[in-house]
Amino acid sequence: MNTFSAFLEYSAVGIAAGGIYALIALGIVVIFKSSRTFNFAMGEMMMLSAYFFYTAAVTFSLGIFLGVVVAIVGSIAVALLIERLALRPMMGRPFIAIVMVTFGIGSIIRGIVGMIWGPNDLQIPAILARTPVMLGDIFIPGKTARAFAIAVVIVGGLIAFLRYSRAGIALRAAAADQITAYSMGIDVRRVIAFTWIIAAITGCISGILMANVNTLTPHLGLVALNVLSVVILGGMNSIGGVLVAGFIIGWLESVTGWMLGTEFREITPYILVLLLLLVRPTGLFGTKEIERI
Structure with missing residues (x-):
């Protein structure tokens, strides 16, 4: 190969x-957009969802479809x-x-997972073909x-739903x-709860996908650390921006790891983000917000 x-x-x-x-980042952005809460527990919620799927599909032998349903319902309940x-x-x-509270919630989830499922890696049923x-x-x-x-279809569908549905209009309001x-007459508390449901669903699906591509481990939630650069690059208040930013960060990680070695793979996206913030603090697609004091 040349x-x-x-x-x-x-x-x-x-x-x-x-x-x-992008699918993981979407859950972070919709929560921040509605309530100005940055959910640092998103990675652990994603990881817990994958364990819900494993328990339903493997431990209780419910199969893949019911396993996904149980995982989504459990994730929504936790959220x-x-x-x-x-x-x-x-x-x-x-x-x-509020940020420290989400940090604490993430630590609690990691502890619970370790107590119930243990520290060893687990193999979940293959829902994605290897061909x-x-x-x-x-x-x-x-x-x-x-x-x-799967991720792009879900992200695109949610962006369209939030753009054109009454629930999406209420969220933007x-x-x-x-x-x-x-x-x-908009029930803001209900809108915020709705964004947590969206985050639960996106986190659940991304957790199952990540565990399928790699393996199921209590450290799976660390993937969300890579997503921070996606959120910042796309813009904290831009739902559509996370899709483009996800492509950019994913491409940058892969190409950097190939050209410079794996030791540069993790840091290069944050170097890009830091350089961008110097010239555009709101990210590529974020908008400036003016508050009256």
Whole structure:
């Protein structure tokens, strides 16, 4: 394989991985957009969802379809409990206090997973075919390509839903001005709870996809650390921006790891983000917000 063909192949694999990053990042952005809460527990919620799937599909032998259903329902229940019991009482508190709460929730989830399922890696049922996808001479691993297709369809569908549905309009109204939204009859608390449901669903599906592409481990939630660069690059308040940013970060990680070595793979996206923030603090697609004091 010549250098140009290798570049194209690594680029395609990276963009495919970036689709899953975008799916995870979407859950973070919709919560932040509605409530100004940055959910640092998103990775652990994603990881817990994958364990729900494993328990339903393997331990109780319910099969893949029912396993996914159980995982989504369980993820939504956990997300609503977190929102109602931990974060709703924190509304109006300083931003850093809410961030620390989400950090604490993530630690609690990791501890619970370790106590129930243990530290060993687990293999979940294969829901993605291993047959590679060929784009001409470009080789893309089958699981990565199919995970990308699922992630992009879900992200695109959710973006369209949030753009054109009444629920999406209510979310944008609450994000723009919660007091005005209240005065117009919008139940802002319900809107915020709805964004946590979206985050639970996207986190659940991305967790199952990630565990299928790699393996199920208590460290699976660390993938969300890579997603921070996607969220910042796309813009904290841009739902559509996370898709483009996911492709960029996934491509950058893959190509950098190929050209410079794996030790540069993790840091290069953050170097890009830091350089971008110097010239555009809102990210590529974020918008400036003016607050009256």
